[in-house]
Amino acid sequence: MRTFALLLLILWLSRLPALEALPLHNDEGLHLTRAVEVWNLHPFWEIRDGKIINQWAIALFYPQNGPVFAGRIATIFVSLIGFAAGYALIRRIFGSNAALLAGIAWITSPYLFFFERLALSDAEAGALVVLAIWASWHLANRGTLKRAVLTGLALALAMLFKFTAAPFALSVALIVLLRARYSLQRRIGLLAVAGIVVGLCFVIPVSYLLLRHEDLFSIALAWIGGGSTGAPAAQAGIGANLAMLWSQLTSFSLPIWSLMMGIGLVLLVIARPRKAGILLLAIGLPLASIIILGREVLPRHYVVALPAFLLLGGAGIGIEVNRWLHSRIPRLSPLAIASAMLAVGFIPFALQAYADPTQLRVPDAVWTQYFSEHSAGYGLREAVQAFPQTITPNDTPIVASMTADSCHRANFYAVDGLSMICGNEPNLTQVEVALKDHSEVYVLVDFATGAHFPQDADALNAQAEQIAVYPRPGADGQPVTLWKLTKR
Secondary structure: OOHHHHHHHHHHHHHHHOOOOOOOOOOHHHHHHHHHHOOOOOOOOOOOOOOOOOHHHHHHOOOOOOOHHHHHHHHHHHHHHHHHHHHHHHHHHOOOOHHHHHHHHOOOHHHHHHHHHOOOOHHHHHHHHHHHHHHHHHHHOOOOOOHHHHHHHHHHHHHHHOHHHHHHHHHHHHHHHOOOOHHHHHHHHHHHHHHEEEEEEEEHHHHHHHHOOOOOOOOOOOOOOOOOOOOOOHHHHHHHHHHHHHHHHHOOOOOOOHHHHHHHHHHHHHOHHHHHHHHHHHHHHHHHHHHHOOOOOHHHHHHOOOOHHHHHHHHHHHHHHHHHHHHHOOOOOHHHHHHHHHHHHHHHHHHHHHOOOOHOOOOHHHHHHHHHHHOOOOOOOHHHOOOOHHOOHHHEEEEOOOOHHHHHHHHHHOOOOOOOOOOOOOOHHHHHHHHOOOOOEEEEEOOOOOOOOOHHHHHOOOEEEEEEEEOOOOOOOOOOOEEEEEEE
16 A cells, blocks of 8 residues: 555656646647636537546636646546556556556656646546556456446546547456456346446437537547548558557657567566456557547547556566566565666656756657647747736737637736737737727737738738747747737
């Protein structure tokens, strides 16, 4: 118990520092907006993308006050739940040394570290998938109605956080069918109960969408499909998705963590072939379905499966240390290996993330999405935080010439009431309306989707003056610019 408490504390303390160092990603802004709507009595605001209740966790921390911290602390708390379930599962199946190394493998993964510090639903769904696997293993051991209901609730919870967890219904089914010792008829019956529980959990959100005549998770379901190249759609998608997975495994800091995970998985199969085989099959097949069916798999989508693989890989290392290495090299304890993993593969990455995330070694797809392109918050955050110094007088209207989502996200950084007026890009209509009532209007422009000044100022019968430029990381990143338009 002390080891578990210590690992839980390390996970918490490793994720918490400098939690606001990275600016809000576009999707984080969406989740925060929905969390605020929960307080406005709209618990299912814009759930067609398959993220149904992840905003509830954020709402618990009152995102109207300190929104960036509130959104991201929710992800850490959900990750703690999955970590606890994973530690308990590995300890029960493979022993305490395996559980120790499994926990360290989770904590020291730069990939998990990066996404568990963001207000995204993917890491939350991945943690809750581990909870569902833990529940299904208990259901396989004790085929009771209560266990079936709890397993259904755990799986439903993961899916309600994000539909990416839906393929892991296969994990639950495989574990019960292959692991349980009781009759096949009872196994099928209990799985049916778990399925009914999952269905019941979706009754309210589905009814909400039907009553509002909205599509049933059309955005989420559109994610399933093939590629768009001239090659066969499925093959094109599979190749791209495999390349994306490989990039995440090899380009997040030094790939020590993923190499040890791979070695550990092999060792686990050798040491405990039956139990390891069931778990690897139960986790691997859903991951394969994501690779095969995913139309546009992004870096964060793999976080739904990698926590479980990291746990198993760490368990394999722990078993081998206990069985062979420790008997020949007594000083090579699991704690020594854990310390080495911390020192070499994780601590430098974490310290850099606390100090300056722009210097992190991350895959190219992560760099563009979270640092250099308009989906990242760099430039927007700095511009809005500087409004008290750049906007004079401070009651002058500020119009955002960018996507409405980017504007709402940037407004979470607003201070002293200096929020932007949002609208559809490039939002020149709002600029024109503001100029009718004011001689001066400030416009914050994101070049990716916004207006082009000073050219567009002529159509507004105004004179444009560039006030400030806020670059994004990287040589190719387009800056965010602040303009003052004066009526002619």
